[in-house]
Amino acid sequence: MPTPPGPAEGPTIGSLMAERRRLLNLGYRMLGSVQDAEDVVQETYARWYAMPERAQQEIEAPLAWLTRVASRICLDHLASARVRRERYTGEWLPEPVRDGPAWTSAGREGGADPADRITLDESVSMGMLVVLEAITPAERVAFVLHDVFGMPFTEIAETVGRTPAACRKLASSARRRLAHERPDSGTAQEHRQVVSAFREACETGDLDALVALLDPDVESRSDGGGKVRAALRPIIGRDKVARFLLGLMRKEPDVELVEDDVNGTPGMTVRFAGATIAVLAMDVHEGVITNLWLVVNPDKLHAWTGDDSH
Structure with a gap:
């Protein structure tokens, strides 16, 4: 039976x-x-x-x-x-995530569960x-x-x-x-070349070179979350954005700009005394930067700071 x-x-x-x-x-x-x-x-x-x-x-x-x-x-x-x-407080931007096998959702390096990874x-x-x-x-x-x-x-x-x-x-x-x-932004290689030229212009303080890399209507937005000083409103126009960026570099002459992938796209991190204090992402179209997003809110930098206390 x-x-x-x-x-x-x-x-x-x-x-x-x-x-x-x-x-x-x-x-x-x-x-x-x-x-x-x-x-x-x-x-x-x-x-x-x-x-x-x-x-x-x-x-x-x-x-x-x-x-x-x-x-x-x-x-x-x-x-x-x-x-x-x-x-x-100010502009809200998405939390950036980093490239590479070390990144996990908790910001920890090595030995992490692959289920915790964000696919870029x-x-x-x-x-x-x-x-x-x-x-x-x-x-x-x-x-x-x-x-x-x-x-x-x-x-x-x-x-x-x-x-x-x-x-x-x-x-x-x-x-x-x-x-x-978001019109087509070209290849990753073209994007990376613009990012490299952007870093060099910022580091050397070359206003003309920086302006040439920016779209006439470029928009820069910063997210400090009320925890770090940041522009509270978007900055629009290549001359204003260029002067804003070079002004930041003059105020913090000891910062280091490091090319890094942000959310799977060429971008940059800003480091001070070896610690990441900001992440910069950008859109590139036809060889110029159309948008800049600067995240300085420490609560959104866990992927780079390794702080898993959140």
Whole structure:
């Protein structure tokens, strides 16, 4: 007499935790903050393990469930973030992440779990994340889930509570905004050459050379978070931006400019006495810099400072 089938077995802990890296990458692209992304991942797993075992077994696709729940948490977080950032001192910029195998979400070097790594590609460039900050939360979620993570609109509809057709329009709107705000910027090699010339102009104090590297309508934004002195508003125009940058160099003559990849794109770190005090990312188009993003808020420099106290 055959043994009757028992209850369906749920996913193993190993299979669930294997999804952690995907969820962390999803959260960072949604929120622009590693710390917030980690909080989303923890909350997602907490909701899973808070369910009775029978309820877990009834979920046909646990990994898809984790992605859907994490996306909903991100959507709620994005809605509340608008209010919090209205109280933020000065400009709010995404938290930069660094290239190389040493980088993990906790900022620790060596021996870290690969599940804690942020995968670097065009979807996490500083320019991309800044534009994503300017669109609606629903547009951002629909775009990231579909264009970056390949989720079908039928599943996205369950996450954002709209029809698949509406989600398709949301993603399309985000795509148009990105295409308008971020034209093709050339090759990484061209970008790196401009960054190198920019560093040399700043170090030598060559105003003419620096101005020549900047787009006439270049915009510089700084994020000090009220913890470090920084320009509270965007600085626009190549002459103003060049004088601002050279003024900073004159005030801190002992700083060192180091070329470094920021969010997978050639950028720069600013070091003083061997410690990173700022990270500079930039967009380059047709051989000139169109945008500069200077992050000096120490709470956003954990990838370079190795401080995992956050």
